[in-house]
Amino acid sequence: MAPIPAYPDVTVHDTLPKLLRLNAKAHAGETWLREKDLGIWISYTWGEVATRVRDMTLGLTTLGVTRGDVIGLIGDNRPEWLMGEIAAHAIGGMSLGIYRDALGDEVAYLVTYADVAVVFAEDEEQVDKLLSLDEKIPTVRHIVYSDPRGIRKYDDPRLISLKELEKRGAEVAARDAGAYDRLVDAGKGDDVAILCTTSGTTSHPKLAMLTGGALLRHCRAYLDMDPRLPTDEYVSVLQMPWIMEQIYAFGQALISRMKVNFVEEQETLMADMREIGPSFVLFAPRVWEQIAADVRSRMMDSSALKRGMFDLGMKLGLKALDEGRRSPLADFILFRALRDRLGFSNLKSAATGGAALGPDTFRFFLALGVPMRQLYGQTELLGAYTLHKEKDVDFDTVGVPFEGVEIRIDDPDPNGLGEVVTRHANMFTGYFRNEDETRKSFAEEGWMRTGDAGFFNGKGHLVVIDRIRDMAKTSHNDRFSPQYIENKLKFSPYVAEAVVLGDGRDSLAALICIRFSIVSKWAEKNRISFTTYTDLSARPEVIALLKKEVEGVNRTLAEKQRIGRFLLLYKELDADDGELTRTRKVRRGVINERYGTIIDAMYEGQKVIDVDTTITFQDGTRQRIKTKLDVIDLGAPPPVKDDGKRRAA
Template sequence: MQPEYGDVVRHDTFPKLLLHNAGGWPGEVAMREKEFGIWNEFTWADYRDRVKEIALGLIELGVKRGEVVSFIGKNRPEMVWSELAIHSVGCMSLGVYHDAMPQEVAYLVDYAQVRVVLAEDEEQVDKLLEVAENSKSIEKIVYFDPRGMRKYHDPRLVSWDELKAMAARLEAREPSRFADEVALGKADDVAILCTTSGTTSNPKLAMLQAGPFLGHCAAYLGADPKLPSDNYVSVLPLPWIMEQIYAVAQPLICRITVNFVEEPETMMADLREIGPTFVLLAPRVWEQIAADVRARMMDATRFKQKMFELGMRLGLQALDQKRRSWLAELILFRPLRDRLGFTFLKSAATGGAALGPETFRFFQAMGVPLRQIYGQTELAGAYTIHQLDDVDFDTVGLPFGDTELRIDQPDKNGVGEIVARTSGMFLGFYRNEDATRADVRDGWMYTGDAGYIKKENGHLVVIDRVKDLATTSTGTRFSPQFIENKLKFSPFIAEAVILGHDRPYLAAIICVRYSIVSKWAEQRSIAFTNYTSLSSQPEVYRLLREEVEKVNATLPEPQRVRKFVLLYKELDADDGELTRTRKVRRNVIAEKYADIIDAIYGDTPKVHVDTIIRFQDGTTSRIQTDLVVEKLLDTGPAAASAGRPASAERAA
């Protein structure tokens, strides 16, 4: 039976849907938050009341319709309440990633001319006060968590209690003010300024209108239905477009309960307690879960290891035959799903970057209904998804009902740029008409991604960014992302960057997964002191060599990795090497590690590193080490050109 959803035509803004839900189901649980080990519940009436208090407080602080108001913090009910309050008073919300560095925050608030910021706690207040010293715009900082705030006496700071008192005074003077403000909202109001991933430069701000955005979310629910009795656990950053859909917009339409974990470190334990019916996790999280499962087996008894291997083999064989293995279910998958908190899952999704087919198959074999989604911030997030009975590991599924897509200028194999439009398509980039004109032509969004439509089932296949598709100097075309995802299926590899564009052969920079490789080393009494020391151990190089060789065996000869180095540090978003959604910034890697890359393609067996790394707390550390250039295969002219050049689409 098709579930009954909120009418997004009649209730065409976020606050209008909130008032509709609070009026019709005031006692129904809308949110839960775990704090000090206890799950606190908030009903739709609570949700409305908190939003009203913040909205009226913002008015008292002098916020005007059409302004940009920002919020920053971990995934908490207060952050969602803040966003709805911002919309309620006719302003545009700008979410900032909670782990953003001060310079990133400064860029966003100054660019959007933000006068008022709603912050979670002391950590964010410290960051904002540092920014405010040189900011041309910040006037007020509202904070919700008072812990540690007694020592602050800055006139720009406003506590949650002070804001509520201001709201109460305004409501006493004008009892209908909140409802009047909500009623002024229109479908074509820009509600959200959502940051793009910013893989090459500072992020742009996509202007998303309330009505079209909600309409697209309703189309999403048509492809992946949800009920008020369902549960979702919010763990991905709230400013990300997909969390805006899953934790903010869709719950307003379908009344699914949103659960907020206590801390990122308690996510898996909290997942098990809730037993969600829906989850959305980034590829890096699915990769980490898969790696953790295999790492735990390293500590298990030989009998359990054999049972795991048998269960996985039977499960994967059954998956290939489009069935389930009752024996694998009995000895492995049922208890494993329970352990992970996946027992009640109806649907699980991954998006934001590509997920390797091996990781995809691992969870599908386990019985996790994992599906790939694909989209862009500018098109209101995802617009393709697999159907539960039609999952193709090499694709991102079929488009939603409100979506049109085509392949622009396909080559002889059908590969070209993916071009799309949805009912929720953005209005343009905030204060950046040139960028809007560059990406949008004749009402279509040119995504910059290369792909094709599979003839057998009509699914969309995404290969890589068009600009990232690479060709060696010998003419071999390849997709770095595809090979990187195959490498990251290894429990020992956290990140990988494939090199080879305009070079004679492929090579890799690899970051070990410290939590697992360190355990592996301890079991073998290998001495190390830190990440740099661990990654330089000969035994670790031998281990990673075996992992790369496994991947090489699955690749065409010209696309095999012939050399690699283990980097002395993890790639980090704070260092600009990754985006906040963990996408590799290839231009930064090429520039920052140019000496290492040149050494890989030279004849030197080692490259000396003498550098300073800066930690998030401002402290620095000097690193002096020698990186071994591990050679796997012959790199001479004959080897580099061996085999017929394979196209990127065949690799992907």
């Protein structure tokens, strides 16, 4: 491991604005942020960012914002979001990030619950969403927009451009040169700075209260395990409200001075990332799965020679990985070019977190030469607090704890499996306006219940199996983890999402969503006609294709954990429908309720299930879907009639 660089003292510079001020004074001319706009990379130095944050902060004072107010931010990952959040902290307010694709009702809930006073909105789309809520968000006094395109048609006194806000702030600074520094100096590390939304897998998300000092101290502990340098490049991909993006794009970047890059659009991510050649990336499991699927998709369109080279390279690479080494031949014929194509040539560290990543996907990237590490944590515990060490990566585990982090396993079974319970010095201070949930989350002496089932292996690595509430048993008392099996299914390039069922049932079953972009390409190549997602998923050839994939996964599972039945769902699971969280985690309760009739029919032995339903799109339009779902039997035990109760999936 490279020597750990000298970082600023975060007990002195204990807020984000104080660290920004320090870096701006010492490194004013150095580039910190880059953004791609209309194909051109635009750079922002530490000095430029500090000046704009100062003007935003003082501009907020002209709007009547004071210490303790809550300031919302919604939009894509942009430098203006980062600056706006630091400005919120500088004035003594609390920032609340809202996912850019959140629906109106979700936005209204968060804004009214937190009494948001001002919202930073990126563009017309987000402004329109806020204005349409009208009386549902009575606390919002001002909406500050960054992109003026399309805004002129609105006539609302709450609207003010970011340019105008900064102009007002600059005028205040000209009149009172010390105004900004006084605000920054008044901030303390123990002040609540961030209201961070939890995943909300079972209900509305809670708001974890995080202090600026805790964030920075925890980032400092993280950097001891995985150091960053001012020369390192990071590409900001995950949405800003997620705790891990707060850790990397804010805390770690301010401490280490690594450069933070913002891509032009999500669609240009891979091309933009290749131009930057990042030294570090953090992706959610869904992104890693999509990248692996896209690689396999491209191979479907390549020549027989290239497909042969790919298969040989993967075979050699995986064999070498299992033997604890790298294959020079595989690197020469495949991996070196593939890493360059993906923008991974300069990677020193790559992380995944937020949910479990399937072991097959993890092995794929390790064989490719991507320095993958799994991390584990929760919003309430300031994100990750375990990580693989550089030379000690085990894809079946989530690594070892950071320095100062304590982990224990409560109520372990004979195999040591129990609830993961954690504490450290930099935890959240509680849930905003929710003392009952705060009390429920804590055990004695500051230990926090994670709700996850796990154990420590012989090497001292933490192994996390699944959420305790999601661990399941069949009617034959055979225990299984739905998430583990789902991750194996999603390694297939043809599977976008899977929900494994079977708790209290005679056998396991699965609802599978095809990955439309890849299955449609496969269908076109094989001259299979189709019109829509629903039509394609019902084609016999597609069903046969997915049957082979499920059978392949079954061969890797213990007999009692194999999938006995499955069907291809007529639509994709969607966060807008409440079926997934905004971080793409399955809401099992919603799935069980919404598709309960289909699930019951599968277990009653029906071969074909009639569906006649209506789906509502984000723009409010509705579409009727009338189709038949084929239930594919892979050798399940004879069906057991349900007792009339719908069991949980």
